[in-house]
Amino acid sequence: MPSDLGLTKNGLADIRNQIAQGLPAHFPPREFLRQHSDMMDGLVRKAFQAARAKVPSPSVCLMAIGGYGRAELAPYSDIDLLLLYSPSNKNELSPLAEQILYPLWDLGLDVSCSSRSIDECLKMACSDAQVKTGLIDGRYLDGEYEFFRNLYGLFTKKVLHRRVQSFAEALAQEVHPRRQKYEDPAYVLEPNIKEGEGGLRDFQVGRWIIRAKYKTDRWDSILFPDHSRMLDKSIQFLWAIRNHLHLLSGRRQDDLTFELQEKIAPLLGFPMGTKGVEEMMRQYHLSARGISNFFHDILDRALYEPSAFRKMIFFFQRKRIDENFEIAHGELHLLDPVAFKKDPSQVMTLFQHGQAYQAKLDFRTEEAVMEALPFIDDRFRASQKVNQAFLSILRKGEGVDRALKKMHELGFLSNYLPEFSEIEGKVHYDLYHVHPVDIHSILAVEELGRLRDGYYQKDYPLLTSLIREIEKPDILFLTTLLHDIGKGKQGDHPSVGADMVNRIGWRMGLPVEDRGLMDFLVRHHLLMLETAFRRNLHDEQAILRFANETGNPVRLKMLYLLTFADIKAVGPEAWTSWKNSLLMELFLKTSHFFEKGDEPQSFLKMGETVAQLRQSLPRETLSHYAEHLPDRYLSTYSSGEISYHIGMAQSLDKEVLLAEWSREEEVRARVTICTKDRYGLFSKIAGSMFVNRLNILEAQIHTWGNGVALDTFYVEDPTGEIERRLQQFKKDLKEILSGKISLKLLLSQREESGWIQKKVIPKVTGETKVNNQDSDFYTIIEITGEDRLGVLYEITQALTDCGCNIHFARISTLGNRVVDVFYVQDEWGEKIVEPEKANHLKQLLLNRLTPL
Amino acid sequence: MKKIEAIVKPFKLDEVKNALTKIGVQGMTITEVKGFGRQKGHTEVYRGAEYTIDFIPKIKIDLIVSDELVPGVIEALERAARTGKIGDGKIFLSPVEEVIRIRTGERGKDAI
Numbered sequence: 001m002p003s004d005l006g007l008t009k010n011g012l013a014d015i016r017n018q019i020a021q022g023l024p025a026h027f028p029p030r031e032f033l034r035q036h037s038d039m040m041d042g043l044v045r046k047a048f049q050a051a052r053a054k055v056p057s058p059s060v061c062l063m064a065i066g067g068y069g070r071a072e073l074a075p076y077s078d079i080d081l082l083l084l085y086s087p088s089n090k091n092e093l094s095p096l097a098e099q100i101l102y103p104l105w106d107l108g109l110d111v112s113c114s115s116r117s118i119d120e121c122l123k124m125a126c127s128d129a130q131v132k133t134g135l136i137d138g139r140y141l142d143g144e145y146e147f148f149r150n151l152y153g154l155f156t157k158k159v160l161h162r163r164v165q166s167f168a169e170a171l172a173q174e175v176h177p178r179r180q181k182y183e184d185p186a187y188v189l190e191p192n193i194k195e196g197e198g199g200l201r202d203f204q205v206g207r208w209i210i211r212a213k214y215k216t217d218r219w220d221s222i223l224f225p226d227h228s229r230m231l232d233k234s235i236q237f238l239w240a241i242r243n244h245l246h247l248l249s250g251r252r253q254d255d256l257t258f259e260l261q262e263k264i265a266p267l268l269g270f271p272m273g274t275k276g277v278e279e280m281m282r283q284y285h286l287s288a289r290g291i292s293n294f295f296h297d298i299l300d301r302a303l304y305e306p307s308a309f310r311k312m313i314f315f316f317q318r319k320r321i322d323e324n325f326e327i328a329h330g331e332l333h334l335l336d337p338v339a340f341k342k343d344p345s346q347v348m349t350l351f352q353h354g355q356a357y358q359a360k361l362d363f364r365t366e367e368a369v370m371e372a373l374p375f376i377d378d379r380f381r382a383s384q385k386v387n388q389a390f391l392s393i394l395r396k397g398e399g400v401d402r403a404l405k406k407m408h409e410l411g412f413l414s415n416y417l418p419e420f421s422e423i424e425g426k427v428h429y430d431l432y433h434v435h436p437v438d439i440h441s442i443l444a445v446e447e448l449g450r451l452r453d454g455y456y457q458k459d460y461p462l463l464t465s466l467i468r469e470i471e472k473p474d475i476l477f478l479t480t481l482l483h484d485i486g487k488g489k490q491g492d493h494p495s496v497g498a499d500m501v502n503r504i505g506w507r508m509g510l511p512v513e514d515r516g517l518m519d520f521l522v523r524h525h526l527l528m529l530e531t532a533f534r535r536n537l538h539d540e541q542a543i544l545r546f547a548n549e550t551g552n553p554v555r556l557k558m559l560y561l562l563t564f565a566d567i568k569a570v571g572p573e574a575w576t577s578w579k580n581s582l583l584m585e586l587f588l589k590t591s592h593f594f595e596k597g598d599e600p601q602s603f604l605k606m607g608e609t610v611a612q613l614r615q616s617l618p619r620e621t622l623s624h625y626a627e628h629l630p631d632r633y634l635s636t637y638s639s640g641e642i643s644y645h646i647g648m649a650q651s652l653d654k655e656v657l658l659a660e661w662s663r664e665e666e667v668r669a670r671v672t673i674c675t676k677d678r679y680g681l682f683s684k685i686a687g688s689m690f691v692n693r694l695n696i697l698e699a700q701i702h703t704w705g706n707g708v709a710l711d712t713f714y715v716e717d718p719t720g721e722i723e724r725r726l727q728q729f730k731k732d733l734k735e736i737l738s739g740k741i742s743l744k745l746l747l748s749q750r751e752e753s754g755w756i757q758k759k760v761i762p763k764v765t766g767e768t769k770v771n772n773q774d775s776d777f778y779t780i781i782e783i784t785g786e787d788r789l790g791v792l793y794e795i796t797q798a799l800t801d802c803g804c805n806i807h808f809a810r811i812s813t814l815g816n817r818v819v820d821v822f823y824v825q826d827e828w829g830e831k832i833v834e835p836e837k838a839n840h841l842k843q844l845l846l847n848r849l850t851p852l
Numbered sequence: 853m854k855k856i857e858a859i860v861k862p863f864k865l866d867e868v869k870n871a872l873t874k875i876g877v878q879g880m881t882i883t884e885v886k887g888f889g890r891q892k893g894h895t896e897v898y899r900g901a902e903y904t905i906d907f908i909p910k911i912k913i914d915l916i917v918s919d920e921l922v923p924g925v926i927e928a929l930e931r932a933a934r935t936g937k938i939g940d941g942k943i944f945l946s947p948v949e950e951v952i953r954i955r956t957g958e959r960g961k962d963a964i
């Protein structure tokens with residue numbers, strides 16, 4: 001049903017859409033706001049006149065205030081009205097107000113109407129910033145024009161331009177709680193166009209302050225032309241989004257939710273789908289940042305501009321730093337406004353001073369920086385003086401994060417490092433990455449700064465001590481700033497980024513080793529977290545691989561710090577102590593590995609071996625086995641031997657045991673045994689050798705990841721019957737392994753036959769060491785003792801009896817002394833750490849070394 | 853309907869997830885948890901300072917499945933999460949009285 005105004009709710013919505021569609025695409029969104037507001041003026045006047053006809057009307061003036069007063073009315077924004085009256089007839093006003101409001105409410109409009117006298121208005125405006133800002137935007141609509149003129153004359157004279165600083169303070173305080181609410185990461189992903197950081201409200205507050213302080217409506221008149229053009233573009237963009245938000249939702253909807261982002265992006269001319277959304281959000285973040293900078297700039301001017309009196313005090317307190325700068329009250333001032341244009345490198349000097357004196361830049365100096373941006377060219381970027389100054393800022397540590405943040409805010413950073421401008425405002429369309437890439441990078445630097453300042457001492461003592469001991473903090477900070485620089489380019493972002501960082505380092509004149517370090521860190525900035533979260537850290541192999549890729553402790557430390565900063569800067573939920581436990585474990589185990597320092601050379605050999613294997617073996621065969629071959633094994637044998645072993649392993653489907661040997665001398669042979677690993681295997685082999693009077697001089701035992709045991713033994717038989725004995729050994733072992741006979745039985749049979757001779761008391765004293773320090777994964781048992789036939793069997797049997805699994809062993813004989821090293825784990829796959837158990841094992845081994 | 857709660861080693865998550873998806877499990881909840889059982893925490897030394905990892909990081913997987921899926925899920929969990937070493941984790945099975953999908957109000961099996 002049409003209301004008193006001759007219009008229905010739907011009719012009103014149609015009119016709105018007509019306005020929206022009637023506007024040519026190139027028209028700025030401001031035009032829609034104006035036309036919509038004009039249309040609303042018509043309705044409100046109609047309501048006002050109808051009301052006056054119905055109720056006996058005193059003399060009043062109808063005003064539009066707030067956003068409607070500015071004639072910037074978004075489709076479903078509030079409509080704020082004010083009735084101005086002369087004090088005598090207040091009581092008669094409420095029927096009039098009701099009559100105005102009802103028909104407008106019937107149309108579903110959000111209208112409010114207050115009524116005040118001129119005096120009341122002025123009084124309230126003095127004490128209440130909200131009333132004051134409402135009046136700043138006030139506009140005459142209907143009724144007594146004289147009232148309006150009076151109010152404005154007095155308001156401008158007595159209220160608006162007075163106490164500007166406290167007005168600004170009140171507005172700044174209002175912003176504070178609002179900020180806290182909208183700082184929640186959810187609001188970064190789904191921002192509120194109006195109230196969020198850099199939203200339309202910020203722009204408005206800036207405008208009010210300009211009105212109050214500079215007595216002008218033209219906010220752009222106090223900015224640089226470039227700056228105001230940019231700002232205008234940003235505002236128009238936000239308005240465009242808001243208009244669509246309202247029209248699509250059919251209500252006052254200022255949250256740019258994921259769902260609406262997808263709908264609005266194509267309407268604004270962005271491509272369909274995720275890409276378009278990401279582009280739109282990038283532009284949103286850039287716009288919001290521009291507005292936010294404007295807001296803070298204006299607020300600073302109003303809050304901190306010293307009065308004439310304070311200026312005088314400053315005059316006596318200021319301190320000259322050099323020919324271009326002085327410092328007063330913790331603020332840095334540029335003395336000669338054209339200094340930057342004469343010598344752009346002074347901009348970097350400015351930031352250096354800012355850091356050294358922990359001083360803020362005053363807003364005029366900040367403006368001078370922005371004005372000098374066009375002078376930052378290739379020559380500037382390649383200047384040694386500039387780059388050295390930049391690196392010294394990074395090296396100093398203290399306040400690095402603040403310095404970089406300021407550089408970024410003023411647009412200096414992306415001029416100095418043009419690559420950085422490409423990640424500005426860049427967003428991921430997902431729930432995990434809260435911040436645009438540039439902000440994420442700055443936050444990562446900030447996290448390192450906090451870590452360095454001891455903010456996380458209690459929670460993360462290890463990380464805190466690491467950042468304090470690294471030798472090149474400048475490289476770490478620079479790399480952290482640039483770690484995601486490859487985002488948004490074609491290809492894998494860490495590799496793309498590493499190439500870019502290399503070029504940047506070159507341009508900055510960094511030595512080749514520093515560039516190498518940066519290249520490594522950027523290229524592998526995901527390696528540590530992938531290893532920590534996806535690999536079994538109790539598997540020595542995983543740690544060895546990681547150590548091998550990391551290369552040295554310096555890189556490891558920096559990678560850990562970068563990983564921390566990267567995750568911490570993703571969002572408040574991303575970094576957990578859970579994640580840190582895993583990262584710390586990986587860090588510590590890898591460091592231990594580097595500290596031992598004996599393995600890296602064998603890795604070199606390992607790489608060669610794998611390359612050779614690739615040539616000699618069919619690809620499928622190699623790919624089937626390669627991942628199972630432990631690095632320790634790979635670095636022990638040549639590629640020829642390994643291919644041979646793989647050949648043996650391939651026959652394990654048909655055979656229980658493969659044992660082959662080659663005679664090296666009349667009395668010695670090298671025996672290679674390949675079988676499926678099982679509990680106590682080593683002692684069964686040693687036992688079978690023992691019963692056949694084969695003396696073991698050396699042995700290497702390895703277990704592959706797929707459960708294949710590959711052992712080589714160097715054995716001796718002084719009687720010259722080695723061939724026959726080896727044949728018998730093979731037969732015996734095969735029977736034992738297939739369960740046809742037990743080793744025990746075999747031993748007792750042979751013993752009965754009396755050939756096993758008991759030796760005389762050993763002259764070498766037995767010694768055993770149980771070492772838990774040198775490996776994070778195995779207990780290392782070192783045994784020295786007198787050599788005799790069967791000693792290895794005794795030892796390995798003792799180990800097996802104690803529940804030890806032998807993963808790797810090195811047996812050697814030096815004269816009549818055996819030196820054996822075993823890498824063992826208990827039945828749970830853990831080291832043997834309980835002192836009782838270790839002592840028991842030690843004792844048992846000592847007993848076996850000394851024959852009965 | 854049953855609720856299955858499994859504690860597994862973090863690096864096994866992908867394998868477990870794939871194994872469960874393969875047999876038709878539609879959804880699960882993953883939580884980062886810490887604790888200890890038979891596998892105890894340990895102390896590491898770095899540059900003379902001791903760093904204690906007293907609770908070991910694990911992943912907890914919660915899922916609700918209809919009764920007929922239970923044996924398959926348990927088997928898949930066991931197979932995918934096992935390394936044969938200490939700390940492989942545990943699986944807890946408990947009955948669920950009702951499941952309600954808040955958006956639609958569906959109940960029982962349809963709401964899983």
